[in-house]
Amino acid sequence: KAGVTQTPRYLIKTRGQQVTLSCSPISGHRSVSWYQQTPGQGLQFLFEYFSETQRNKGNFPGRFSGRQFSNSRSEMNVSTLELGDSALYLCASSLDGTRTDTQYFGPGTRLTVL
Amino acid sequence: AQTVTQSQPEMSVQEAETVTLSCTYDTSENNYYLFWYKQPPSRQMILVIRQEAYKQQNATENRFSVNFQKAAKSFSLKISDSQLGDTAMYFCAFMNPTNAGKSTFGDGTTLTVKP
Numbered sequence: 001k002a003g004v005t006q007t008p009r010y011l012i013k014t015r016g017q018q019v020t021l022s023c024s025p026i027s028g029h030r031s032v033s034w035y036q037q038t039p040g041q042g043l044q045f046l047f048e049y050f051s052e053t054q055r056n057k058g059n060f061p062g063r064f065s066g067r068q069f070s071n072s073r074s075e076m077n078v079s080t081l082e083l084g085d086s087a088l089y090l091c092a093s094s095l096d097g098t099r100t101d102t103q104y105f106g107p108g109t110r111l112t113v114l
Numbered sequence: 115a116q117t118v119t120q121s122q123p124e125m126s127v128q129e130a131e132t133v134t135l136s137c138t139y140d141t142s143e144n145n146y147y148l149f150w151y152k153q154p155p156s157r158q159m160i161l162v163i164r165q166e167a168y169k170q171q172n173a174t175e176n177r178f179s180v181n182f183q184k185a186a187k188s189f190s191l192k193i194s195d196s197q198l199g200d201t202a203m204y205f206c207a208f209m210n211p212t213n214a215g216k217s218t219f220g221d222g223t224t225l226t227v228k229p
Binding site: 003031032033035042043045048049050055056058090092094102103104105106107108 | 149151157158159160161164205213215216217218219220221222
C-alpha cells in the first residue's frame with residue numbers, strides 16, 4: 001500500500017497570504033489528523049477529520065481550518081499567515097481514529113513564512 | 115489535560131550498545147495508549163512501538179522494548195544493539211481512546227549512535 005502523501009513538500013509564503021496544504025491518507029483509512037511541528041513548541045495537534053466531519057480540534061486560532069473530502073483526502077488552510085506559522089505540518093492517517101488504531105505519518109509540508 | 119515529558123533532550127550511544135530513553139506522562143485516565151515514534155533527520159516519522167495501558171506485559175519489537183510502569187506513569191524505550199540507522203529524534207506520545215485521532219507528544223529526544 002502507498003503511504004501517506006502530502007503536497008507540496010515545501011512552500012514559501014509571505015505574511016498576510018493564505019496557504020492550502022493537502023494530505024492523501026493510506027487507502028482505506030478514514031481518519032486524518034494534522035499536527036504542527038516547530039522547534040520551540042514541538043508537535044501540536046491541530047484537528048482531526050473522520051468521514052468529512054471535524055471530530056476533534058486543538059488550541060489553534062480560527063485562521064487554521066481544514067476539510068475532508070469523500071475520498072478521505074484532507075486539506076488544511078491557513079489564512080493571513082504570520083511569521084510564527086513557519087513550521088513542518090504533518091498529517092497522519094488511521095483506519096478510524098479509535099483506540100485500536102495506529103497513526104501513520106506523512107513526510108510533511110515545510111512552510112516558511114517570510 | 116494529558117502531558118508527556120521527555121527529560122533527555124539529547125543522548126548518544128556507541129554502536130552495538132544499549133540505550134534507554136525516558137518518558138513520563140500525566141493523565142487521570144485508566145485506559146490509554148502509549149507510543150514511541152522515530153523521526154530520522156529530514157525523513158518521515160514512523161512508529162517504533164506501541165503499548166496498551168491495560169496490558170501488563172511490556173511491548174517488544176525486535177531490538178526495541180519498553181518498560182511500562184503504569185503506577186509511576188513511566189514509559190521508557192530500550193534500544194538494544196544500537197545501529198547507526200537508529201540515529202533520529204524519538205518522540206513519546208499518548209493517546210486517549212475517547213479523544214479520537216489526537217496524540218499528545220513529548221518534546222523529543224535526539225539520539226545519536228556513534229560508530
